[in-house]
Amino acid sequence: MLNTNKLRLNLRLPAAACLTLSASCLLPSQVQADSVSQLAQGCYAIQSPQSGKYLSLNSRTTRHNYHFGTSDVDDAGHFFFKPAEQGVFLLTDQQGDYLSKSAPFRQSAEAEPGPAAEWLLSEEAGLYSLRNAGTGTLLRHSYSPSGSARVTTVTDFVLEPQSDCTDYPEMTLSAQPAGLPQYAEDSSYMFSMLTGDASESVRGYVDAHSHLGSSEFLAGAIPGDSFHRYGVAHALDACDQEHGPNGRLDIIGGGGKPHDTSGWPAFTDWPAYSSLGHSTYYYKWLERAHLSGLRMMVVYMVENQVLCEVQTKVNPASWGEEIGSCDTMDSVFHQIDTVNSLIDYVDAQYGGPGEGFLARVTTPAEAREAIAAGKLALLYGVEASEVLDCGEKDSCDEQQVDENLDALYDAGVRVMYPVHKFDNHFGGANTRNSEDELVHLGQRISTGHYVETENCDDHVADYDGAYVRGFEYDSGIPALPELPDGVIGDFINDLGPEYPEGIEQCNRKGLTALGAYLVNRMIDKKMIIDLDHISVRAAVTIMDIVESRHYSGVVSTHNWMMKGKDGPLDTDTSDDPFHEAFLRIARSGGYMSPLNKDSDTLIPLIEQYMLAHLQALYPALTRTQLLAMLTTLQPQDIPGVGFGADMSGLATQARPNGKNPGYPFVNEFGIQFDRQGESNGRQFDLASDGVAQYGMLADHVALLRQEALAAGKPYVYESFMNSAEQYLKMWERTEQTQSF
Numbered sequence: 001m002l003n004t005n006k007l008r009l010n011l012r013l014p015a016a017a018c019l020t021l022s023a024s025c026l027l028p029s030q031v032q033a034d035s036v037s038q039l040a041q042g043c044y045a046i047q048s049p050q051s052g053k054y055l056s057l058n059s060r061t062t063r064h065n066y067h068f069g070t071s072d073v074d075d076a077g078h079f080f081f082k083p084a085e086q087g088v089f090l091l092t093d094q095q096g097d098y099l100s101k102s103a104p105f106r107q108s109a110e111a112e113p114g115p116a117a118e119w120l121l122s123e124e125a126g127l128y129s130l131r132n133a134g135t136g137t138l139l140r141h142s143y144s145p146s147g148s149a150r151v152t153t154v155t156d157f158v159l160e161p162q163s164d165c166t167d168y169p170e171m172t173l174s175a176q177p178a179g180l181p182q183y184a185e186d187s188s189y190m191f192s193m194l195t196g197d198a199s200e201s202v203r204g205y206v207d208a209h210s211h212l213g214s215s216e217f218l219a220g221a222i223p224g225d226s227f228h229r230y231g232v233a234h235a236l237d238a239c240d241q242e243h244g245p246n247g248r249l250d251i252i253g254g255g256g257k258p259h260d261t262s263g264w265p266a267f268t269d270w271p272a273y274s275s276l277g278h279s280t281y282y283y284k285w286l287e288r289a290h291l292s293g294l295r296m297m298v299v300y301m302v303e304n305q306v307l308c309e310v311q312t313k314v315n316p317a318s319w320g321e322e323i324g325s326c327d328t329m330d331s332v333f334h335q336i337d338t339v340n341s342l343i344d345y346v347d348a349q350y351g352g353p354g355e356g357f358l359a360r361v362t363t364p365a366e367a368r369e370a371i372a373a374g375k376l377a378l379l380y381g382v383e384a385s386e387v388l389d390c391g392e393k394d395s396c397d398e399q400q401v402d403e404n405l406d407a408l409y410d411a412g413v414r415v416m417y418p419v420h421k422f423d424n425h426f427g428g429a430n431t432r433n434s435e436d437e438l439v440h441l442g443q444r445i446s447t448g449h450y451v452e453t454e455n456c457d458d459h460v461a462d463y464d465g466a467y468v469r470g471f472e473y474d475s476g477i478p479a480l481p482e483l484p485d486g487v488i489g490d491f492i493n494d495l496g497p498e499y500p501e502g503i504e505q506c507n508r509k510g511l512t513a514l515g516a517y518l519v520n521r522m523i524d525k526k527m528i529i530d531l532d533h534i535s536v537r538a539a540v541t542i543m544d545i546v547e548s549r550h551y552s553g554v555v556s557t558h559n560w561m562m563k564g565k566d567g568p569l570d571t572d573t574s575d576d577p578f579h580e581a582f583l584r585i586a587r588s589g590g591y592m593s594p595l596n597k598d599s600d601t602l603i604p605l606i607e608q609y610m611l612a613h614l615q616a617l618y619p620a621l622t623r624t625q626l627l628a629m630l631t632t633l634q635p636q637d638i639p640g641v642g643f644g645a646d647m648s649g650l651a652t653q654a655r656p657n658g659k660n661p662g663y664p665f666v667n668e669f670g671i672q673f674d675r676q677g678e679s680n681g682r683q684f685d686l687a688s689d690g691v692a693q694y695g696m697l698a699d700h701v702a703l704l705r706q707e708a709l710a711a712g713k714p715y716v717y718e719s720f721m722n723s724a725e726q727y728l729k730m731w732e733r734t735e736q737t738q739s740f
Helices: 188-193 214-220 282-290 305-314 328-349 364-372 398-410 437-447 488-494 513-524 536-550 580-585 600-617 623-629 694-710 716-723 723-735
Strands: 043-047 052-059 065-070 079-085 087-092 098-103 105-110 118-124 127-132 142-143 152-154 159-160 176-177 205-210 294-303 360-362 374-384 413-416 453-455 503-505 528-530 554-556 669-674
Touching: 043 554, 052 600, 079 328, 098 328, 098 513, 118 159, 118 669, 127 159, 142 413, 176 188, 176 328, 205 536, 214 360, 214 437, 282 328, 282 413, 282 694, 294 328, 294 364, 294 716, 328 360, 328 374, 328 398, 360 364, 360 723, 364 723, 398 437, 398 513, 398 716, 488 623, 513 536, 528 694, 528 723, 536 554, 536 580, 554 580, 600 623, 694 716, 716 723
Parallel strands: 205 294, 294 374, 360 374, 374 413, 413 528, 528 554
Antiparallel strands: 043 052, 043 079, 043 159, 052 065, 079 087, 087 098, 087 118, 098 105, 118 127, 142 152, 176 669, 453 503
């Protein structure tokens, strides 16, 4: 099936053909410059102004055809105007059928959308013309004026507002201003409750590690679009094309385990907190999270060429007719285009360019302005193993680094991983053997070798006495079951790597000379460097460069660098060490956040990250003394720590722990939330579902607030709600090339 979400209307019309007069019963002085965009989500009857006739169903035909056949507006078709993109609308009648044009001079009511149901509108002098995308012809009314044999053709119409349309199918937010039920589901009203002053500190949280373009990850084999020109039923339809019958071809995300592929609104098995093979960033879920205080998302375009090729070879049908690319940079730019298109689509839903709640930002000043206007700021990043087309098997030099880095920067990217899952030309990866054996095997495919390790433990001399943390690696071929002893078993197992038993290992590959060049070029361009996933050796060298250049633009966004060996995980007050490079990030004025977890786990994690920030400021104090200090700080002085959700990035989400915030609940911004879902489908409950989709962050944050207060740790919630400001301050220091 053709993925019509990717279709963009491209009508090149001669000027004469575009003279349309377009719309509305507003007086000329009331017609706005963008009167077409303002039709979004409106209800209108279409009237031919000279004859006074309205477009209506032709009762004299057996087919459901529309014609200009009534002078009574009550008998006319009343059409809901749903934007498919800027200036292009789907018009649905009260029965939910689409006004379509399957032939140049015939309008019909059809059950399904398609190009024949898309209408490009333009306006002049308060009248509207409607050009059909399928036929390229205008909606027209031909008639003979009374007493005349001459036929008059009209292509410019009045759009007369009505109030009884059937709404286009859309996901329910299950949100409203507290105490104001008349504004239930009124997004614009609730956005106004989030506005502020760009010169003041931001109140709210940041998701420092998201994958909003993940529907295009693995060549587009991840079901679940953030939007679709034909609406939610198409964006979140059944995933059997991508995952096969019963979901058994979801190799990367689900390991081939079966699942019910039903999509919206039933959602029988997906989305789920443990499902890795679905993207759950539908724009209404984003909106619900935004209303909970989400002020900023760092959007990493993610790709893994090896895993992509595995998935698409197992199930090439997952591509459909829209064949994606496993080439890393092709995928990255395609994801950027997808997120840009999402922003445009959301703008169209709310009345035109700049009217939606999403804003791409490339500077901290732009981010502050967007947030103050009640919008969700999107900062673009890249997380890919073969970043800049510099996998170990690729040829790569400084010129290629400069050209590809410039191209990313020009596309709005300001954050990047030098290294991701596999070693590349820039350095070694921080591969966890126990994390995912398929990823470990991917290292072999990507580079031609398994991870080459060395012993690492506390106070290793080669690490400048730094506390580091290694992992025990299994010998043999990862991702294969253990084979019995004998000729075949011994032969297969001997093909794999040999690692010492019971001794923690670290990747011996550090930062290469080309990696050092990349890091310095990123600093030159004021780009933010994410150190998660990079080997300890490489991280130490990067921090040497960062510190020598007095730079703050360095981050660890989802829990890959926190611990030293036997370091703190929970709420203990021991003085066991943090990861040395992690502390150096804090000392440099960088930003750090954990991977999102359930509230029982996240509260102590946030507390530990706060302590790391304070330890950078007060190195002489013990952990116990730092904890005592937290209770004395004013809310605005508490170090901000959010999370990196890593949703749809092959990471499980916060699990259900049997608790929810109590429905309905009201957040600190005065917005009331209930269980999100449809009356004819699944209702999501945090207690049983965990963070199954991005909109559940609203429930999750509310429970975090309640649990932190109940534990006598209000500073944890304050830290969380200071996290967007903390990230912005780091970014501002980066722009100023100023150390902390």
